[in-house]
Amino acid sequence: MRILGIDPGLRRTGFGVIDVDGPRLIYVASGTIVVPGNLSLAARLKTILDHIREVAEQTKPDIAAVEKVFLNTNPTSTLLLGQARGAALCGLADSGLEVHEYTALQIKKAVVGSGRAAKEQVQHMVQRLLSLNGVPAADSADALACAICHAHMQPVAVALGRGGLSASSGRMRNGRLLG
């Protein structure tokens, strides 16, 4: 099973793709969709929509997991975040993906074991769980953590012994897959 995790935001939307092979988690791709602030709101949302569809098309996930938005005390910020999240969910649904939603608490518990974990701990554990060479950037780490959370929520599936097949891996930045 391939999972696409998303951490939505109007300025920066993180994405991370992992494969689940029995008990193993395999890193596939991750990156951040950086949205230029000088565009109109509709154009910014379209940027998110387009890049999410592009990531889905390039990585072909089976399912998507999205972090629930933190309810900001500032209603204007909440509205902007909501619109960005709407665009991200539209991109996923438009790519035919079923979307699961997890709170930051669920994600931190799944990845670090505690809901009170700091951002750095999440980045550190994502690096460890996916055997990455370096610490992933914050947005990518949150998106990968969301995908890991979804993997952990699944009943342990049948481990597919693929006899030597190894998943291709790479990183994506700004919607482009880097070897």
Next chain:
Amino acid sequence: MRILGIDPGLRRTGFGVIDVDGPRLIYVASGTIVVPGNLSLAARLKTILDHIREVAEQTKPDIAAVEKVFLNTNPTSTLLLGQARGAALCGLADSGLEVHEYTALQIKKAVVGSGRAAKEQVQHMVQRLLSLNGVPAADSADALACAICHAHMQPVAVALGRGGLSASSGRMRNGRLLG
């Protein structure tokens, strides 16, 4: 110029299409996208996205106008509204439309002449301005009012006179050309 007006909401999204021909406003189409509440959030947003694209494809507007969301005191409601609005804006931008945004105050002022107008007054004035046989439903009326507001904000470009082309400039108020 053909204008598509949208009044976004998660349960009901109103749409209304009008043509602007010099000082005349001509009704083209209107309706409400009713989203089933039993669907997942992503599926509900996808319903809005799909129907907005369908309306745009069928009516071929030149430009879109969207009502700005009222900031609810309840942050959960604001977030849900934001997501619905994000889906509507994505549908418009995905159809290649430039999107203009107007507050409820601007829309009411443009249609009724007062920002404190009741819903029924908006419906009544939309019926009058577009010479409709019946009172439009509330969601359709709000969407049509948004399109009318955009028409009123435009400088009147070129009026076609019988003796040839004559240019005039000014603004429209309640369907009448001023200046």
